[in-house]
Amino acid sequence: MSHGRGENRVREQWRFAVLGPVGAWREGAEVDLGPPQQRALLAVLLLAEGAPVQGHELVDALWGGEPPASAVGSIRTYVHRLRKLLGPSVIRSAGNGYQVPVVREELDLVAFRDLLARADRARGAGDADKTALRLREALALWRGTALADIRGEYAQAQRERLGKLRLSALEHLLTATLDLGRHEEAATELAWLVAEHPLDERFRELLMLALYRCGRQSAALATYREVRTLLAEELGIDPGPGLQRMHERILRADAGLLVAPRPGAAERIPACTAPSAPPLPVPAQLPGALAVFVGRRDQLALADEVLPRADEPPVTVTISGMAGVGKTTFAVHWARQVAARFPDGQLHVNLRGFDPSGLPVGPEHALRTVLRSLGVAQHSLPHDVDALSALYRTLLADRRVLILLDDARDAQQVRPLLPSAPGCLAIITSRNLLSGLIAMEGAHPLRLDVLSVDEAHAFLARRLGHERVAAEPAAVREIVERCARLPLALAVASARAAARCTFPLATLAAELRDSQGSLDAFDDAEPDAAADVRAVLSSSYHDLTPAAARLFRLLSLHPGPDTSLPAAASLIGLPPADTRQLLAELLRAHLVDEPVAGRYGSHDLLRAYGSELARTTEPPAEHHATLRRALDHYLHSARAAVALHSPERALIPLAPAAAGVCAEEFAGDSAKAVAWFAAEQSVLRAAVERAAAHGFDVHAWQLAWALDIHLNRSGLWRDAEAVHLTALDAARRLGDPIARAHAHSGLAKALTTLGRVDEARAHIERSVELFTASGDLRACAESHHVLCWVAECQGDLESALGAAQRSLAIRRAVHDPEDPGSDDERGSRATAGALNALGWIHGLLGQHQEALDHCRQALALHEERGLGYGVWHIWNSIGSAHHHLGQYDEAVASFRKALAGYRQTGCLPIAEAGTLRRLGDTYVSMGRPGAARAEWTAALTILERLGHADAETLRGGLRRLPAPGP
Template sequence: MTSFAVPSGGIEPTVVVAVFGGMRLVRPDVDLTNRPPRERLILASLVVARGRTVSIGELVDSLWGDQPPSTAVNQVQRHIGELRRLLEPDLPARAAGTAVLGAGEGYRLDPAVVHSELERFDELRTQARRSSGPDSARGYLEALELAAGAPFSGLGWETLARPAFASVERDRIALAVDAADCALGLRDPSPLVAGIERIAADAPMDEHLQAKLVTLLARCGRRADALAVYDTTRRRLWDELSIAPGGALQAAVDDILSDDEDGESGTDAPRRLPLAPAAVVDREGIRILFEETAANALRGEPAILTITGMAGMGKTTLAVQWAHSIADRFPDGQLYLNLRGYAPEGEALSDEEALGQLLADLGGSVADVQGGDGPLREAYRRAIGNRRMLIVIDNAADVEQVRSLLPGVPGCLVVVTSRSNLAGLVVQDGAVAVPLGRLTDEESRRLLVRRLGASRVHSDPASIDSIVASCAGLPLALALAAASASGAGEAMHDVVDGLSATASALDALSLDTANDLRSTFEWSYRVLSADAARMFRLASVHPGVTHPRAALASIAGFDLARASAALGELVGANLFVTVAKAEFAVHDLLRIYAGELVGGTYERVEAQRRLVGHYVHMTRRAFLAFGRQPVVELQSVPPVPDAISGFESSDDAVRWFFAERRAVLETFAVALSLGMDREAALIALDWRPMRQATDAPSIMIDAIAQAVDAAARCGDERLEVELRRDLAVNLGMSGHESESKHHLERVLETYRAWGDHVGESNTLRNLGHIHADGATRLALTMQSVEAARRSGRSDILAISLVTHAHAVLMFGTTDELLELTAEAHQHVVASKSDYLAPYVAVYRAMVHARRGAFVECLELVQTTRDSLDVMIQAYGAMAVAIAAAGADRPEQAYEARERFDRLERDHEEFITNKTETGILRSWLEEAVAGMERRLAS
């Protein structure tokens, strides 16, 4: 029987629960095997809580997950009653007893009555840590014997993955690691080894523990067993997760092999590959390219493979692992050379040094070769002769650094890794290019499972998801995060917090000088030209998810040609990725690094000012694509004139805004932060027609209110008044009619005082739109038309006629609507206000639908099929539904009605107010009901 310490109260516990090697009752002696599974799970949940109250909700969730039955609470209470009688067999019926106590909305075990192996485990581990020498060893030995079996085994994977249960296994692994450290300090560590081996066998993916075991076995003279542990772990990493051993495990086996790692250097067949790791991930499609290239070499053909990608993408690991897997196909030998192409200046290998090292590995004498690179190259190729060899050239900076090392004879396979694209080897030397991209989220999780262990990963999915998102598929970042998270306690949460704080994300991925993501990025940055380095730094200023060349050119202050050259260099160095024509992306962690380089410097502020200038002019060009005249003129020139382009149509402008919405909105915020109030107000003024197609009115209000205040601060009254009108429109469409009317009436007074008929017309149509009363709306929109006629502007008359036509559609006659839309069409064409054409078409389509002219309706709706405006899509669907019902086409009518329902449900604020929805639905239901009556008869 397991020995237990008496609780602090001095009273011998009446119930003793064992948990290691499976849960069982030691006192009273009860076999739990045949007890109901849910009862056992409740007991386990209470035991693992260590006296903490476990709520009924937690128990229900443990038993049934997210689909509990309606009787779940009653079932939990029934199981609690059975559990009380199990723990206290003499308990009278319906008595609560002393073992399981009710506590608020849950239950807990009384630690004075119920004692478990968990308490004893915690006590022994704490005592061992606080002791030293033999006393510590004895404590660890007793703790290892107690925890010899896996905790709560048999409860099921879903239960054991829960945080409380997973933490017990983490503590067990931490005990084994601590015990190994203690053993390594003893003259004879062997007494502790067996216990550590048992726990390590249950955690085969915990590389930290396996590394400790490898070192400990070697210290005990069990060198073969140590290498077997390493090899088994390495194979598991590859077979199950496709990743390489981490630094600690690799270092442990390197120490064992350090005495004889050069043992074969004098043979005719050199074996110079580094110790075999496992690939970061078995990426889809890559292995096929590898095998085809190897087959070419074996057929006696020249074969070169280039593995390229950004820093930290796992290129070397993949190359070395694959080289080991095919080494037996090249019995004449394998060579490995690290060119250190991105090392600090002076540390990269010169051609002479690289050729000399390869020649020496082939058994040649560098001292016998005089005359520099040329004779060395000839001697190197003579040494290879007709041998078929596998040559791994790692970390090449450029093509020229590689080309002199090519063997120049058929039958050899050369594998080159580089952060550069090495296009020259592909074009001129026939190399097969294997660019490595990011890991998928699933591949990233698999890597973390191997690094941290399945139980820990599955016990805290939220933290794992956060790490995966922050590392964005970069294997090195994931490996560093896993190493930092592998400690006990809150280590994983500390990593998550560090990664989520942009300012410290790279600090969270820094273990030491040899394992530091920031330093790895620096190797790539330092070799850039001045223009490319400036572009890399300042690109961090651009707030978009992807970065258009034009915006980057403006930020850097380069014309487009110069920007293209710098971007081409960055793409070639795998620091940027081309995602579309003239559009680029950069890894999130590289972006953080770039931001650190530019910091809070004057260079950054000036780049931000150019960013604001770029989007001031781009939003103005987008606004002009709608055929409208600007309310106020710009007072600046673009930072880079050839980076500002126009748009052929309003839809093109909307598509541009779709793509750059985040960048535009955040640039608006940047302008405000820099005190560039007029620029911020101008951006908000000109984004109106695009945002109306992408953003619901309610979410626009705060930004427009800020823009109104900015315009007031810069003293531009016309800009302020126009933005206040826009604010009022969005307030009205969001249900704040009273506040909207208040703003619009103030704006109307101002425009009338100025004699501004354009502003007056626009404000009147806005007032009309927010009125639910039909007569009032018709009167106000008619006044808007009259003010527009006084303005003499065809574009203003076009939009006022379209707005009045909408009011007539709701509250007027079809004949009047046809006349209005005909006039509106003339002014749309005359003013080139093409964005209004779909409104005219869809209103006319509705007239034809209500008149039963199905063909005419459908033809008009077809002209609007490419519109990005949700309201146009909804009205078109409604018109088709009414016309199809009138033509007794039920399938088409129901499909169109469903499309309208979906658009109204998903985009309620874009379409219309409730009054208009009611009117439209009454027309639709009337048409459908008529169709159904006709079809039924």
């Protein structure tokens, strides 16, 4: 920079930023700072805030403990290039190092520190208005995560240091906001901060104070209970003195906690832009009550004694007992009796903790299900259990709800689903005692035993009629005894007797007496009770036709909790029409049920019995053939669905399906294919594990490949990681490099979205290596495309560019876009996608004309071939290139076309938000702040709904826009 009289003029020309991606602007125009290491060097100099940085310090910052031999020379090269970009006076030599002299107006970090100091002086003078104003000005300088585009240990350490400064500024700002009496505003911002930093006691304490001043004492106390539990579980400690004092003061309604709002203060400080919570739907999800429920009066009375009042802490009741004892029936009956006490809704989740498929519903899936029923859109849900649970508790704050969690396996499965608001009730059924909930959460245990003799008689009389039961007292006594008064056994026996209404009950009693059954799954059951359950099930089973009996046995080998008609047909190897008749027979015998139209399942005891029969009746070869047909059904169905909902993806070849397999048909309907994946998601997930466990390794990795796109689009990235790890193990057992390459590629995508980008990079590079060696050009191009994305997420734009170029080159080698007969529509889509990806990376590198050229080629290919799907991504890239070339009208038109496509699909909210932000940027450059505000506000709405980190950056941008005119 310069000295003397021209210094002020020169200083006004430059602006640098590190509180977000590293950037430099000259005369208001952004300067392309070059490759990542070059940008990193400028960042190190800027972070010194004008002080010189020695050469060895620069080497350490850029390369850590293992610098290359050329490190010093590389630094000189970077400095030379930066001087050419920024001018010779910006970076000065200082001994054997360099410095960038900056003042407040030139570097956001210096301005940030200056505003913090001014806020500190105002706070010392007791001026809350000025304190808040200065802190808001300081925080508005942040454009996202500090040094967001710089990698390495040094950058990470600086990010953490600056992040702590930002959090401290937020704490002081919210304290000042509370001092000004703006409690609701502070509570809204603090709720988001607590969800983002759950172990930071500063924000918890301020949130408790804000809620208390808003008149929400119960919510303030619930916040304390939540953090006390969290600190105990995560760190094994109690809340700190500050939190404990705040808790005590709220409990005794300390008048000193209240302050009066200062008149006019709210008008002098810009309001927060955090959205208000949407209205909560009132769910009523309890299953229908069973009209023939009898008895359990003592247990119902005990349960009623612990019901919470509106102002009391939430109550958890665990209902445990052996399988078939009637836990679910009891829980539903009691829940419906007390439902009116919970006017804000009743929720129900079947956790399938003891499902024979071995795949209980995880907390993440359960929370997603509940949140969707509360009106939260699928694409708006966070992606980890803690964030989902925090959103769940936030939505239920100050509301009285009842939640029934049926068939829980253990305490860990249900903890994230427990409501924390006063007056709420959680009812949990499980075969286990759930002692962890009793010890840690103070749950009230309620254990169900078998029915009393009188209750069992009443049970049969209610179902079979009082006259019929009274006519054969001896037979009824024997039926009750043989069923061991177990409700499930009594239900099946009474159903059989009801279906044979002309038979005397003595016949049923004799059949139970003579039956020989076995159900080893009841480890926690008393032997005589389990034996009688087997006898009852056996008597129903032996009344079936041979074909229906075989289907009952084979259904126990199905990998998931329920099945469709085509899947059942594939399982038994019969046409769907014949299979439908057999399922109808099983429905009449109560050996399967149809909880949802077209999907069939059965109680886990029945499945266990069917599995036992299959082991003793079907030869091993039939076991193997049945599982092969089931896996073939899902594999061939899934590949057909992938072909429709991922038209740009290269399809893998499959072996022919086994005889008798009835794969799903989608008739070219992509929406039907997407819906099929959603319906079969848990079955497909279980099928991957079942295939790997039984030696079907080819099916395991190919099913994982087929599931990949659905799991990623649904935000189920942990599931995606799990299935691809299973696939990788299977591929290694097979010794198949192509299978390994697909598994590595799938893992790379899952890990990238989970934020583990370095791990992802290793997997995708291995995938590229294996595909390259295999000669599979289409798969190789696809893996380079994924590598481009992973490298971009790492900030390694040079590698991303190389990967995009290689992907395009390979695409063109196998698909000539000038020759309509050279490849199919799928190849054209892939080539267009590769062109667009290459154009996008050129744009990120500042090579905007090259970006525009490549994206126009992609657009031309789309238009020539009439491809349609995916063209909106290209319009977004074209709009970005036009913007950076100063062609603003063209940019606006391109962004509008991209938005129309995103909104038509309705499933790409992140992409839509990004385009809205870029459109707003264009309007700013055109001098139209009102139009920019409209687009950025729309983008902010989407980002806040998703809980995305970029929302804060966008809020800052909105605050910096000129206020709208009168």
